[in-house]
Amino acid sequence: MKVVVDQSRCVGAGQCVLVAPEVFDQRDxxxxxxxxxxxxxxxxxxxxxxxxxxxxxxxxEVDG
Amino acid sequence: MPxxxxxxxxxxxxxRCPFDPPxxxxxxxxxxxxxxxRIWDGSEPWLFTRYEDVRxxxxxxxxxxxxxxxxxxxxxxxxxxxxxxxxxxxxMDEPEHSAQRRLxxxxxxxxxxxxxxxxxQQIVDELLDEMLAGPKPxxxxxxxxxxxxxxxxxxxxxxPYDDRDFFHRCSKVLxxxxxxxxxxxxxxxxxxxxxxxxxxxxxxxxxxxxFSRLATGPVATGAMTVEEAAAMGQLLLVAGHETTANMxxxxxxxxxxxxxxxxxxxxxxxxxxxxxxxxLLRYLTxxxxxxxxxxxxxxxxxxxxxxxxxxLVAATDVANRDETQFPEPDKLDVTRKARHHVAFGYGVxxxxxxxxxxxxxxxxxxxxxxxxxxxxxxxxxxxxxFKHDMVVYGVHELPVTx
Numbered sequence: 001m002k003v004v005v006d007q008s009r010c011v012g013a014g015q016c017v018l019v020a021p022e023v024f025d026q027r028d029x030x031x032x033x034x035x036x037x038x039x040x041x042x043x044x045x046x047x048x049x050x051x052x053x054x055x056x057x058x059x060x061e062v063d064g
Numbered sequence: 065m066p067x068x069x070x071x072x073x074x075x076x077x078x079x080r081c082p083f084d085p086p087x088x089x090x091x092x093x094x095x096x097x098x099x100x101x102r103i104w105d106g107s108e109p110w111l112f113t114r115y116e117d118v119r120x121x122x123x124x125x126x127x128x129x130x131x132x133x134x135x136x137x138x139x140x141x142x143x144x145x146x147x148x149x150x151x152x153x154x155x156m157d158e159p160e161h162s163a164q165r166r167l168x169x170x171x172x173x174x175x176x177x178x179x180x181x182x183x184x185q186q187i188v189d190e191l192l193d194e195m196l197a198g199p200k201p202x203x204x205x206x207x208x209x210x211x212x213x214x215x216x217x218x219x220x221x222x223x224p225y226d227d228r229d230f231f232h233r234c235s236k237v238l239x240x241x242x243x244x245x246x247x248x249x250x251x252x253x254x255x256x257x258x259x260x261x262x263x264x265x266x267x268x269x270x271x272x273x274x275f276s277r278l279a280t281g282p283v284a285t286g287a288m289t290v291e292e293a294a295a296m297g298q299l300l301l302v303a304g305h306e307t308t309a310n311m312x313x314x315x316x317x318x319x320x321x322x323x324x325x326x327x328x329x330x331x332x333x334x335x336x337x338x339x340x341x342x343x344l345l346r347y348l349t350x351x352x353x354x355x356x357x358x359x360x361x362x363x364x365x366x367x368x369x370x371x372x373x374x375x376l377v378a379a380t381d382v383a384n385r386d387e388t389q390f391p392e393p394d395k396l397d398v399t400r401k402a403r404h405h406v407a408f409g410y411g412v413x414x415x416x417x418x419x420x421x422x423x424x425x426x427x428x429x430x431x432x433x434x435x436x437x438x439x440x441x442x443x444x445x446x447x448x449x450f451k452h453d454m455v456v457y458g459v460h461e462l463p464v465t466x
Contacts, residue, residue, distance in 0.1 A: 012173060013408075013416070
């Protein structure tokens with residue numbers, strides 16, 4: 001699986017960090033999404049997909 | 065040819081169950097998912113009721129949240145007057161929206177809010193100590209549901225809590241469906257003046273709070289005027305306590321009416337508690353008069369062609385009862401997978417304060433029913449005064465005993 005985030009779209013709602021904290025973080029200074037694992041292991045795929053589904057700004061894409 | 069239905073007035077009245085959206089909205093979701101409705105100013109925006117359509121509408125870059133655009137379907141005359149006079153990011157489009165919102169995202173991010181959990185717990189415990197030491201029955205709204213989020217948002221923003229009677233009074237007018245444009249504007253101006261003075265004070269004497277950061281940052285550098293900072297503060301202060309206060313009180317009524325669900329919340333682990341908060345947000349959807357937009361060009365949503373300049377209303381309350389997303393949607397079930405509800409809205413305007421609301425509600429629901437296991441209504445549920453007259457739904461008073 002490949003995860004891509006678009007920081008320019010992020011509005012800092014924080015949903016990704018709540019459902020997939022091992023894949024996403026928020027930048028300390030402004031809460032904008034930070035990708036921790038571009039290729040998360042299989043056990044995190046469901047969480048990463050849910051994060052993409054929940055993101056209100058459509059800033060997360062998962063492939064595979 | 066199918067018979068044309070008359071255009072109905074929106075928002076509709078609720079039916080017998082105080083927790084369910086109006087029966088007419090439920091019918092629309094099933095038989096007529098996109099329809100024209102008539103709002104207070106006589107205009108006829110499109111109403112979208114299906115979950116998928118609501119999400120599509122609220123993420124479409126071809127729609128605007130700017131209340132000054134012709135065709136924008138404002139919620140009330142008061143909301144129209146005040147949003148137009150005191151602009152904040154809730155009524156802006158990109159790129160202005162994100163530029164302003166990003167001044168605040170650092171303060172509302174998950175880890176910052178999680179770090180506030182012990183302080184929120186302390187506030188909750190102290191308020192419960194006071195309520196338990198006082199007379200029975202008590203009004204849970206005044207004793208607990210309103211003070212918890214008011215105190216928390218005041219500390220976060222740097223607003224003196226001693227001034228709460230003043231801003232609670234203003235805030236009540238601002239969320240009333242019945243306030244006139246003049247009344248709403250007067251309340252907004254009073255609050256705006258107060259918050260403007262506060263921003264100026266923080267410029268000279270900053271502390272560790274949001275207003276100080278706005279004052280010493282964008283205001284000091286000239287990127288933002290005092291008036292803009294105060295308008296932003298108004299949004300944060302009102303949204304920060306009105307919504308959560310209503311979720312605390314109305315959520316408690318819903319749980320007391322569903323004792324098995326209350327027991328699950330009280331006795332479940334942290335994961336169940338977090339899920340229960342999402343389910344209560346879905347089930348109650350207290351911001352119940354729809355999210356409003358206007359089309360910037362001709363477009364199609366949910367099979368409906370919409371013309372440029374036509375108003376759009378996303379009915380998030382009934383979208384959260386769409387059975388294609390939530391099986392047995394009218395049932396409160398704290399174990400269901402409910403996190404993808406649209407109670408916080410969707411799209412770039414989705415609630416900035418949602419991490420804070422979640423932590424507050426988790427601490428509140430857990431602590432309240434553990435510390436007062438015998439908590440019960442002190443009046444029949446039929447006699448409670450529900451907030452049919454407000455933009456945010458809830459109860460005006462909640463007599464409880466134990």
